[in-house]
Amino acid sequence: MIAIWWAPCLLLGGALLTLATWRRPAWSRRLGPAVAVSGCLAGVPPAAAALGGGTLASVNLPWSIPCGALRLEMDALSALFALPILIVTALAAIYGAEYLRPREGGQNPAASWFFYNLLTGSMLLVILARNAMLFLLAWDLMSLSSFFLVLSDSEKESVRRAGWTYLVAMHIGTVFLLALFILLGRGAHALDFEGFSLATAGSAAAGAAFALAVVGFGAKAGFVPLHVWLPEAHPAAPSHVSAVMSGVMIKTGIYGLLRTLTWLGAPPPWWGGTLVAIGAVSGVLGVLFALAQHDLKRLLAYHSVENIGIIALGLGLGLLGVSYGNGGMAFLGFAGALLHVVNHALFKSLLFLGAGSVLHACGTRELDRLGGLWKRMPATGAGFLVGAAAICGLPPLNGFVSELLIYLGSFRALSAGGGLPVGAAAAGVAAAGALALIGGLALACFAKAFGIVFLGEPRTAAAAAAHEGGPAMRLPMAALAAACAGIGLAAPAACGATQAAIGLLAPGLCPPREAAGWAAALARAAAVAWGGAGLALLLAALRRQLLAGRPVTREPTWDCGYAAPTARMQYTASSFAAPLIRQFRGLLPTRRRFVPPQGFFPTRSALETETPDVYRERLYQPLFAGVERLLRPFRGLQHGRLNLYVLYIVAALLALLAWKLR
Amino acid sequence: MKLYPLLSWAGGLVLAPLMLGVINRTKAVFAGRRGAPLLQAYYDLAKLLRKGAVYSRTTTWVFRAAPAVGLAAVVAALALAPAGGVPAPLAFAGDWVLLAYALGLMRFFTVIAALDTGSSFEGMGASREVQFSALAEPALIVGLAALGRAGGALSLSEMYAGIHAAAWLRAGPALALVAAALLLVFLAENARIPVDDPNTHLELTMIHEVMILDYTGPDLAFVLYGAALKLWVFGGLIVNLALAPLELSGAGALVAFGAAMAALAVAVGVIESVMARLSLLKVPQMLLGAGALSALAFALVARFSS
Numbered sequence: 001m002i003a004i005w006w007a008p009c010l011l012l013g014g015a016l017l018t019l020a021t022w023r024r025p026a027w028s029r030r031l032g033p034a035v036a037v038s039g040c041l042a043g044v045p046p047a048a049a050a051l052g053g054g055t056l057a058s059v060n061l062p063w064s065i066p067c068g069a070l071r072l073e074m075d076a077l078s079a080l081f082a083l084p085i086l087i088v089t090a091l092a093a094i095y096g097a098e099y100l101r102p103r104e105g106g107q108n109p110a111a112s113w114f115f116y117n118l119l120t121g122s123m124l125l126v127i128l129a130r131n132a133m134l135f136l137l138a139w140d141l142m143s144l145s146s147f148f149l150v151l152s153d154s155e156k157e158s159v160r161r162a163g164w165t166y167l168v169a170m171h172i173g174t175v176f177l178l179a180l181f182i183l184l185g186r187g188a189h190a191l192d193f194e195g196f197s198l199a200t201a202g203s204a205a206a207g208a209a210f211a212l213a214v215v216g217f218g219a220k221a222g223f224v225p226l227h228v229w230l231p232e233a234h235p236a237a238p239s240h241v242s243a244v245m246s247g248v249m250i251k252t253g254i255y256g257l258l259r260t261l262t263w264l265g266a267p268p269p270w271w272g273g274t275l276v277a278i279g280a281v282s283g284v285l286g287v288l289f290a291l292a293q294h295d296l297k298r299l300l301a302y303h304s305v306e307n308i309g310i311i312a313l314g315l316g317l318g319l320l321g322v323s324y325g326n327g328g329m330a331f332l333g334f335a336g337a338l339l340h341v342v343n344h345a346l347f348k349s350l351l352f353l354g355a356g357s358v359l360h361a362c363g364t365r366e367l368d369r370l371g372g373l374w375k376r377m378p379a380t381g382a383g384f385l386v387g388a389a390a391i392c393g394l395p396p397l398n399g400f401v402s403e404l405l406i407y408l409g410s411f412r413a414l415s416a417g418g419g420l421p422v423g424a425a426a427a428g429v430a431a432a433g434a435l436a437l438i439g440g441l442a443l444a445c446f447a448k449a450f451g452i453v454f455l456g457e458p459r460t461a462a463a464a465a466a467h468e469g470g471p472a473m474r475l476p477m478a479a480l481a482a483a484c485a486g487i488g489l490a491a492p493a494a495c496g497a498t499q500a501a502i503g504l505l506a507p508g509l510c511p512p513r514e515a516a517g518w519a520a521a522l523a524r525a526a527a528v529a530w531g532g533a534g535l536a537l538l539l540a541a542l543r544r545q546l547l548a549g550r551p552v553t554r555e556p557t558w559d560c561g562y563a564a565p566t567a568r569m570q571y572t573a574s575s576f577a578a579p580l581i582r583q584f585r586g587l588l589p590t591r592r593r594f595v596p597p598q599g600f601f602p603t604r605s606a607l608e609t610e611t612p613d614v615y616r617e618r619l620y621q622p623l624f625a626g627v628e629r630l631l632r633p634f635r636g637l638q639h640g641r642l643n644l645y646v647l648y649i650v651a652a653l654l655a656l657l658a659w660k661l662r
Numbered sequence: 663m664k665l666y667p668l669l670s671w672a673g674g675l676v677l678a679p680l681m682l683g684v685i686n687r688t689k690a691v692f693a694g695r696r697g698a699p700l701l702q703a704y705y706d707l708a709k710l711l712r713k714g715a716v717y718s719r720t721t722t723w724v725f726r727a728a729p730a731v732g733l734a735a736v737v738a739a740l741a742l743a744p745a746g747g748v749p750a751p752l753a754f755a756g757d758w759v760l761l762a763y764a765l766g767l768m769r770f771f772t773v774i775a776a777l778d779t780g781s782s783f784e785g786m787g788a789s790r791e792v793q794f795s796a797l798a799e800p801a802l803i804v805g806l807a808a809l810g811r812a813g814g815a816l817s818l819s820e821m822y823a824g825i826h827a828a829a830w831l832r833a834g835p836a837l838a839l840v841a842a843a844l845l846l847v848f849l850a851e852n853a854r855i856p857v858d859d860p861n862t863h864l865e866l867t868m869i870h871e872v873m874i875l876d877y878t879g880p881d882l883a884f885v886l887y888g889a890a891l892k893l894w895v896f897g898g899l900i901v902n903l904a905l906a907p908l909e910l911s912g913a914g915a916l917v918a919f920g921a922a923m924a925a926l927a928v929a930v931g932v933i934e935s936v937m938a939r940l941s942l943l944k945v946p947q948m949l950l951g952a953g954a955l956s957a958l959a960f961a962l963v964a965r966f967s968s
Contacts, residue, residue, distance in 0.1 A: 371780075374723075394766055403759070403763075411816055415811055425964050428807070451777030456779070536733075539733055550879075553715075553717070579790065580793045
């Protein structure tokens, strides 16, 4: 029997061991991924056992830190978040073993793998911790280790700026979490999670705790407008780290929010309504910003904001279901959200690994400098296509299953039966409409990302000379793509796996009978979707049969009779997205720099567009500039003279002494 | 018991290309021409299936797979569509999501196949297609939400079955608004006037036609047949709403459904004859209008059915 503390211990201890190989990069290159994979493997059995329900034997040790205790526990909710972490980080580590190889002169591999394993171990600790001090410690360890991973390319100015943005955002989030735990632990002696339950049920304090959790955990998850660090930090990190950060690390924010909800008692309707509103805004704005990006990894990072929005839509519907005592709505909303957490971990890491292979092969992430990669990197192309179809929610893949559940939850909310109030109907129709718009825009965005990068003709020499990565890079992508298809195929089982966790979120409201009913609908949907896939294969065979023995020739693409098309005449990613971006220009402040062609025989002209984050420019920059202005007078206190600093300390101590003796 | 649903599915598979014939004949009558035979679409398909193929050197496996994937997706969608009182062969809670997203899969593959050719004309068409369909999607789903509220059900077949004559009497104006919104979505998704002109000959102005420019032979047959089926599926969404208050069932329902689809085809022919195409910049406004109609209809249904 593998105990739950094995995996974090293996990962954190292994991380220190990796650091010891500092002077031997060849060793750390082997040791780092090996530690990650073995640690993750050790974590899978307890997580899989806890998924069905019940609590696994917990660890509980006293700790010298005030209010702290080493309490670890694995329940169904933890298991549901732990499994994607374990799977994705192990696969990303295998990928990283090859991906990091050519980056000589960059960060020492020992440091890179040290922080990678530290990040994995601390993510697991966050999920397993049952004491607020331990949780916050693991939380900050997670933020700091990922901060150093983001800074892998710290010689670039843009990377350093991204790192600082990330660090500041994480700390602001942690401030809210500190306040949250102080509020929850007011009555209790130790800050153990057990003591939190019922502490503030149904009071105004519960509402305050909910708001603090939404802001504090939302900063990690990437709720709009707290998302600004996300499109900066994720592209800056090495691609296998981006996969982990975007795929699973931001989900710890969702986990924290859900864990908090289990302590707060019956939710009033405004909680669910708030989450639906946050979800709709995050989803639509996330995908719109993604559409306007020219950088492949930045585009994917904005899609994480969109998918976190979809998760929030599901959570909001689920909470509303709990508020109104409607089991179907609660089950569908929570099941959709939880399943989307898992699904997004799978397809987003797949897409980031694919983007990493593209960057590895071509040296650029600019969409308009790529093209025609399918012929040069067929395995990466196929993996990216599966990921793109899955993230758009297209059947028969996994994204469709979770979106179907959330759609069903919204229709359950808005249908007249069940005696639900008008508020539920409004939330339901808002969620359904937002999800439809998000789906349509995501399809546009991924048609652009996949079509421009992998199809057509290569737009630059670098893209023409691209080559496929080795087996260590292809295998993880194949495994993730297979997992996307597998969840799509085994939709009822995947939905059933969330049952025990939903039992913790909506106690007593969703009996197994409820889940079984919806699983039957999912089974039919999966049967139709995979039946369609089988039919597509049959039709492809029919086409092949029809064409056998007939003349099949290859010619240039039809360009209105023009016989010498070049790669530069292709439609670009910018032009492809331009109509939609122009349509939503109120939300997307795109900057254009246009040098028009001049004279009768124009030689050169230029067009440059850039879509900066509207919140970064219009909300945070003025805000932080104002704070800086306000605090400028205090700069005089900090002038670098050590003796004066000692004086401050003495003065502070004396003041405290006087206050104590008063 | 399962006979009529299967018949309705088979009927859709067989009769869908006929709708194109009826539309074109209506347009010919309006223009004072004799027009092509009603069965012209079938002749075209038969001819294309007998031909060889020409592929662009730029294209990959994606371009070859797209017609098969698209056709399979729309055939699956057809299996989820009820026909005037006869439930769909496969009906379950949330089947409308699968219907909408199967058609989304078809669109995704059509669009990436267009980008696969590397032609800027096809890229232009693809760009317009994703723009318009992204705006049509909320109109469709919110329209279905209004139907779900009125019919009090989670599956398409039960939704329409739940809209009795009494529901029409109570919330008739709202349901008429839904029908109008669905008609706009139908015209946009199937590349008909006023959004797109299936008869245009200038690549620059096309949307759907330009995306399939490079297809020949059996591939083109798959694409054309798939488009006809899509017309049938979307048409069914409108026709069912109109037939719902009659509360038909069995063979009578199927006959009525077929007749109503023919009437819809005539209506599309009339619209195409009396209207010009909208400017491309106006199309999004029309689709946003459809979304607004759906939302208004939902509000009215929620007001009158609770």
